[in-house]
Amino acid sequence: MTQLTRSHAETMDGAKRSLVAKTGNWTHFIGLQPRNLAGDIKEQAADVIQQLDMLLAESGLAQSDLFTVTIWLKDMRYFSGLNAVWNGWVDPAAPPARTCVSGELYRPDLLLEIVAVAYAEKDAA
């Protein structure tokens, strides 16, 4: 094994999970959800992206280290609101590779969830 580490343990309605899992040069950020489900799509998207930024920084990673970003969106009606927040965050010269698909999420008021994968060679300067 390549020294798998998992951190940021929490539960989702009682289901145990970790938000971050690292193995080798890969860091996975799994099931990032907004902390306040009362917000609209822009507030929820901004909050999830802020969490992703915080978790990246904690791992010594940056937006440019993102390999893929998958966004699960409750409804494609929220697509333009999501993109407005996304475009305000990304490096316009080199935005991350992204997939966005809609599907009902595990709570009715949860509007999006992000799964992101980062890659950085540890021995690189």
Next chain:
Amino acid sequence: MSQIVKTGRIDSWGPKIFLGSAAGDIASVCLTAPDKSEDFAGQTRAILAVIDDLLGQMDSGNRGLIYAQVWLADMGDWPRFVPIWNAWVGDAYAPGLSVVEMAASRRDSLLEIRVWADRPAA
């Protein structure tokens, strides 16, 4: 010249596919329940059993789990998923978990799970 190892070939129903693949230090398995006449708990346990088996065949295993992506046909089944999941992941730090409701390939398919797991680099 592929260095991808595949396991769990399916020919008996549906598309011709492998359920598991491994390359480098990563193994991944994805499937729906082999027997879709079972109820939600039965389908979930059967999927996890196949995952355990195939990860084992690829020199990985439950303890190497990085994360699971779960697609439920009906989010109403989520509470039934939780205790089975917790029993499966055990007492150590759990892997990542993401759950989304999606249309399934068949009406009697109640969930599909993909896992990613660590394995010794080939």
